[in-house]
Amino acid sequence: MQRRNFLVAAGAAFLAGCNEIGKSEWFGKVVEGAEGWHRGLHRALGGGRITMAPEYTRADLSPYFRGNGSLTVDTEAYRAAEGSGFADWRLRVGGLVNNPGELSMQDIRALPQRTQITRHDCVEGWSAIGEWTGPQLSSILDAAGVQEGANFIVFRCADDLNGARYYESCDMDDAFHPQTIIAHQLNGEALPVRNGAPLRLRIERQLGYKHAKYLTGIDVVASLDDIERGEGGYWEDRGYQWYAGI
Numbered sequence: 001m002q003r004r005n006f007l008v009a010a011g012a013a014f015l016a017g018c019n020e021i022g023k024s025e026w027f028g029k030v031v032e033g034a035e036g037w038h039r040g041l042h043r044a045l046g047g048g049r050i051t052m053a054p055e056y057t058r059a060d061l062s063p064y065f066r067g068n069g070s071l072t073v074d075t076e077a078y079r080a081a082e083g084s085g086f087a088d089w090r091l092r093v094g095g096l097v098n099n100p101g102e103l104s105m106q107d108i109r110a111l112p113q114r115t116q117i118t119r120h121d122c123v124e125g126w127s128a129i130g131e132w133t134g135p136q137l138s139s140i141l142d143a144a145g146v147q148e149g150a151n152f153i154v155f156r157c158a159d160d161l162n163g164a165r166y167y168e169s170c171d172m173d174d175a176f177h178p179q180t181i182i183a184h185q186l187n188g189e190a191l192p193v194r195n196g197a198p199l200r201l202r203i204e205r206q207l208g209y210k211h212a213k214y215l216t217g218i219d220v221v222a223s224l225d226d227i228e229r230g231e232g233g234y235w236e237d238r239g240y241q242w243y244a245g246i
């Protein structure tokens with residue numbers, strides 16, 4: 001298995017932001033500077049090569065980034081959230097972490113941000129290039145303090161597709177990859193509803209269905225066996241590959 005170095009030092013940003021209005025309690029608590037097991041592990045193994053997905057320029061942007069799969073979340077709660085500009089949306093972080101809790105949208109925006117212009121490839125046979133902005137998942141995981149024995153990240157979504165809750169998962173290599181971000185912007189603007197507002201995963205070395213939209217939570221787990229049908233994602237449970245490398 002390829003080992004990857006990663007580049008995140010979230011501690012300073014957490015220190016800078018913790019007393020501002022809108023920051024959640026969790027955001028303040030992680031100032032202690034959690035040193036997760038995986039962070040130490042990745043550091044110890046540092047120097048490995050990272051394979052990066054290609055990045056493009058603004059000239060390459062698709063004029064319209066279509067939506068696919070769920071185009072909204074058909075619940076009262078989501079419509080209410082949309083009505084208030086998703087100001088009160090929370091991303092729950094749980095499972096095998098030292099600091100379980102919730103990030104507010106302000107928390108998400110206060111973390112160091114990454115912007116990347118990438119091509120999205122859907123198995124249904126279309127592609128689109130978009131510019132995505134958000135914190136690296138690694139900075140959230142570092143703040144949460146990943147515990148020993150963690151092997152996967154599970155991404156929880158708000159929407160049901162054909163009567164079942166959408167979800168996704170990845171391994172620690174992709175979780176700590178620099179291009180794995182929790183995006184809150186597309187092309188410099190708040191994420192449109194059709195593209196997963198207010199938060200969606202970008203996991204750029206894999207196919208479209210891995211890029212979970214309408215994120216409500218992240219769980220750090222040892223095994224995927226007991227989650228839904230045990231294959232690690234909505235489409236995986238219906239026969240798609242779990243590792244959807246491009």
Ligand SMILES: Nc1nc2c(c(=O)[nH]1)N[C@H]1C(S)=C(S)[C@@H](COP(=O)(O)O)O[C@H]1N2
Nearest residue numbers: 066067068069070122157166195208211213
């Ligand atoms: N929550 C959720 N995430 C999802 C889906 C979905 O239906 N629900 N569809 C997936 C598929 S198949 C693709 S191709 C992309 C589409 O992203 P887009 O709507 O921004 O084009 O989202 C993925 N993530």
Ligand SMILES: [Mo]
Nearest residue numbers: 122123208209
């Ligand atoms: Mo897709």
